[in-house]
Amino acid sequence: MPIKLQDLISQKEAAEIRGVSIQAIDYLIRAGRLKGVKVGGKTFVLRAEVENFKPKRTGRPRKKRTIRKRPTQY
Numbered sequence: 001m002p003i004k005l006q007d008l009i010s011q012k013e014a015a016e017i018r019g020v021s022i023q024a025i026d027y028l029i030r031a032g033r034l035k036g037v038k039v040g041g042k043t044f045v046l047r048a049e050v051e052n053f054k055p056k057r058t059g060r061p062r063k064k065r066t067i068r069k070r071p072t073q074y
Contacts, residue, residue: 008037014050
């Protein structure tokens with residue numbers, strides 16, 4: 001499917017839409033989470049991809065906590 005130039009936005013516009021920095025968008029492109037398209041030496045991304053992007057949960061998984069019941073006092 002050919003990509004239309006009207007569907008491409010700059011990394012700055014993508015960062016403004018997502019509310020993150022340009023470096024964060026660049027990282028997502030390099031990590032393969034967003035598809036970057038080079039046009040004239042500049043990298044652009046698809047607007048629909050940026051708008052539909054779902055961030056993954058990051059960090060260490062939480063431990064399952066057991067709930068201890070307190071002894072009742074009479």
